[in-house]
Amino acid sequence: MSDNVHKYRVLIVASHPVQYAAPLFRLMAKHPKLDIQVAYCSLQGVKAGFDAGFNVEVKWDIPLLDGYPWVEVENNSPKPKLNSFFGLINLGLWNLIRKNNFDVVIVYTGYNYFSFWIAAAAAKLNKCKFVFSTDTSGIEPRNKKIWKIWLKSVVLPPIFRFADFVFVSSTLGKQMLQKLSVPEENIILTPFAVDNDWWTFQARQVDVKEVRQQWHIPESATVILFCAKLQPWKRPQDILRAFALANVPNSYLLFAGEGSLKNELELESESLRIKDRVKFLGFVNQSNLPSIYRSASLFILPSDYEPFGVVVNEAMLCGCPVVVSDRVGSRYDLVQHGKSGFIYPCGDVEALAKILQEILPDHNFLQKMGTAATHLMESWSPQKNIEAIVKALDKSIASK
Structure with missing residues (x-):
């Protein structure tokens, strides 16, 4: 030019x-x-x-x-x-x-x-x-x-x-x-x-085994991730309850974020008798997020108010498949149901638990979805x- x-x-x-x-x-x-x-x-x-x-x-x-x-x-x-x-x-x-x-x-x-x-x-x-x-x-x-x-x-x-x-x-x-x-x-x-090149590059540098050792989680385990503010409209309690209801062996749930619901979630994890498989990482700053996404098996965003949800971009760029509620704005453009992730009715804990029961035991399917998610982001x-x-x-x- x-x-x-x-x-x-x-x-x-x-x-x-x-x-x-x-x-x-x-x-x-x-x-x-x-x-x-x-x-x-x-x-x-x-x-x-x-x-x-x-x-x-x-x-x-x-x-x-x-x-x-x-x-x-x-x-x-x-x-x-x-x-x-x-x-x-x-x-x-x-x-x-x-x-x-x-x-x-x-x-x-x-x-x-x-x-x-x-x-x-x-x-x-x-x-x-x-x-x-x-x-x-x-x-x-x-x-x-x-x-x-x-x-x-x-x-x-x-x-x-x-x-x-x-x-x-x-x-x-x-x-x-x-x-x-x-x-x-x-x-x-x-x-x-987001900065697609930065996220994909950072994700490639992650040593998943090392990160999971820091979490005291086996490398062979299936890890579900929630990464957002622990606020009512994000509905993190839905993941906790669906995780307990699904009861998939060798699976763990991570909450990355802070907010008003943290204490309530910790208490409920005790009452549901899953405290040993639920971990709270607290607020995670930007430079550490790629290692969180890359070391997870599945990312879930259950919000009932989410105009877009750019965390979905981040997870997919790191090769992490996603499950989102039908109130998440990015679902239409980024989530191909059954291919790069799943969409479920917001607030339907049983439907979310059923998805977890179906896909968490299938590690190969999770990896396939993660690859599809990364490829889809090339056009966004x-x-x-x-x-x-x-x-x-x-x-x-x-x-x-």
Whole structure:
């Protein structure tokens, strides 16, 4: 490609550095048609901070700010925090957008932040393209309150149509926006992907025998893994109960994560008389996750609220087959029932136990599913995400 090719000037507004987004930003910074600038509204994650979901202080142990241009925009909120509408009030976004000639502003913060609306208004007044990125796959809220579902059905269509484009992370997300009457040509599927190359490389370096020795688990055993926050909407208790009900010999259950349900799960494992086969690893930082996935036989995500579930990507890239509930957003694109994993009705412990009884004794089948899972991930990558973004910009900007 010619050196004098026009580059699209892209401002990406993000709430805070995220381990999944940083690799994507690095690839975007290297793309010959993109000139990106990332504006962070907070640096939580790089700086140690209390994570209410994990219920512990979290500081990610991988580089989150290397390899791409970024700036921290001062947060003017009197009570700065994430997951609060007035927790991010980054007034500097206004001048950043108004004083620079960006072609497009892509907002990765949700509409439930005040800063989202600052960026949206500045982009519209500056007559540059405004793009809203979302990983949602349904309008049902986590607390299942009916009035919120009704409110979202009324409020979301004009919010989504306010953007020139909406980037969605999954096929289910695209279908949801279509049901909300967002024009199909304004919906761009940008696969929710992790750094595939990093995960597969790290997985190849793992000594499974050594890891299992650290867990005090036999190398020949079958290991089930739950890796997420121990919170009610993740339903980790369903795995515990299904594991006890299945009662497959020489099998173990691992919980990697922290959260409000940890003590309850420990007590229930005692009452179910499976305490000796259930292990709690606590919070596991990013650099240690590949060894966890690679050394497990099966990964389960039983959530009843999971817009996507990027942990499914991670497990599959490490050669670990998956079982997910039918509320997990990534199920449609990533989980091929009976091939790369299984899908079961959320909350149906007996159905989950039956799956475990059928597949846990068959080590060859588990390995075959793990291989199929890794191969499937080749078509769901950050490169595909960027290709979709550039194609959308070509269509909307270059054509004019």
